[in-house]
Amino acid sequence: MCVKHMRSSSIIVFLWATIALGMAIGSDPCGSSENEIAVIPILGKCSPFKNTSSHVRTWDESVMDMASNDPLRIQYLFSLDASFRKKPVSAAPIASGQNFNIGNYIVRVRLGTPSQLFFMVLDTSTDEAWVPCTGCTGCYSSTYYSPQASTSYGGSLPCYAPRCAQARGAQPCSSSNSNACTFNQSYAGSTFSATLVQDSLKLGLETLPSYAFGCINSVSGESIPDQGLLGLGRGSLSLISQSWSFYSGVFSYCLPSFKSPYFSGSLKLGPTGQPRRIRTTPLLRSPRRPSLYYVNLTGVTVGRVQVPLPTEYLTFDPYKGSGTIIDSGTVITRFVEPVYNAIRDEFRKQVKGPFGSIGGFDTCFVKTYETLAPSIKFRFTGLDVTLPYENILIHSSNRAVACLAMAAAPNNVNSVLNVIANYQQQNLRILFDTVNNRVGIARELCN
Helix, strand or coil: CCHHHHHHCCCCEEECCCCCCCCCHHHCCCCCCCCCEEEEECCCCCCCCCCCCCCCCCHHHHHHHHHCCHHHHHHHHHHCCHHHHCCCCCCCCCCHHHCCCCCCEEEEEEECCCCEEEEEEEECCCCCCEEEEEEEECCCCCCCECHHHCCCCCCECECCCHHHHHCCCECCCCHHHCCECEEEEEECCEEEEEEEEEEEEEECCEEEEEEEEEEEEEEECCCCCCCCEEECCCCCCCHHHHCHHHHCCEEEEECCCCCCCCCCCEEEECCCCCCCCCCEEECECCCCCCCCCEECEEEEEECCEECCCCHHHCCCECCCCEEEEECCCCCCEEECHHHHHHHHHHHHHHHCCCCEEECCEEEEEEHHHHHHCCCEEEEECCEEEECCHHHCEEECCCCCEEEECEEECCCCCCCCEEEECHHHHCCEEEEEECCCCEEEEEECCCC
């Protein structure tokens, strides 16, 4: 996606990996501490992509706009089915079911030697990393990765290498690709072709040698993220898997609120510096969608009422890929429709309305009723999470109307997933421990 499109989504928040070399941490308000990677919103003073247009959009306007694209994200999550990968892959791009909106959080990454700086979309439900490369046909990027400029460039992986087979959309060996590993994917209405290459990757204080990522050669469409994507999923090509010797399969993040352009959160990699006292719930794995972070959602409480939910829509089934996931790329939490309807109806009963709709939000009411809005608690196995008040409601641009910041999964998707999205994760520390198979959640102000 080009810069002008990134500016139009003004709530996109940036995860900063480290301060520039030679800059004192104590004197840099935008910098990182020794153990944390700072997060700043795109509207903040520290952002290199601040909105400079004459019309400055409010955070709530931007949230509503981005949430309207969540159905594309849900389609993508549903498409992460390992059974699809068993089918022969043609030279054509992967199916458009992978289309989804650009991720809301971006990590600062340095590739190669000397380092080349990129702001890459951070996605917990994707494995591969990819960036636009010099000579790319159809790319609309402000920054390109140049293999020729890097002394640590390790070349392309061969098409017969085990890592090549792990890439989604990997192409079979043929004389036309000179035995280099290539893969085709689709993203937000665009399609692209990339070569799987190796080079050093620096994130935070560590440099990962011989990191495998996609070097994009050609793009059809204009919605590819401007400077690429970094996957934090559970697959073999993800950051977590490739950095196992550094971070031992453990990471956490705290996402800042969209409301304040000055709040900053953090991404923590590895077991060091993680909260010692944090309640956890089991981390589950589905062989059907192995990249996703599943948890067992057992119920939802609205106010003091435990909502009666149809358990067949909550139950985790590893072979069907159904259940509940935690995802950084979806904006608004989406429940399978019968589950959402039950939660919404209880919320309406306690607020009492009248109610209207704004965009994809169907439970909006005048702000004078806001004091009646009940709390919402997610119940997981061994862990209850009461949402911060600001994670429950979203306001219209003039703040005269408030809406329940949740929605049903789109009707045009045969989805069996409930998705706990980033709006409901803000100002919470989310810990992923893939060694001990647990997810921890605790309240934390991301400043």
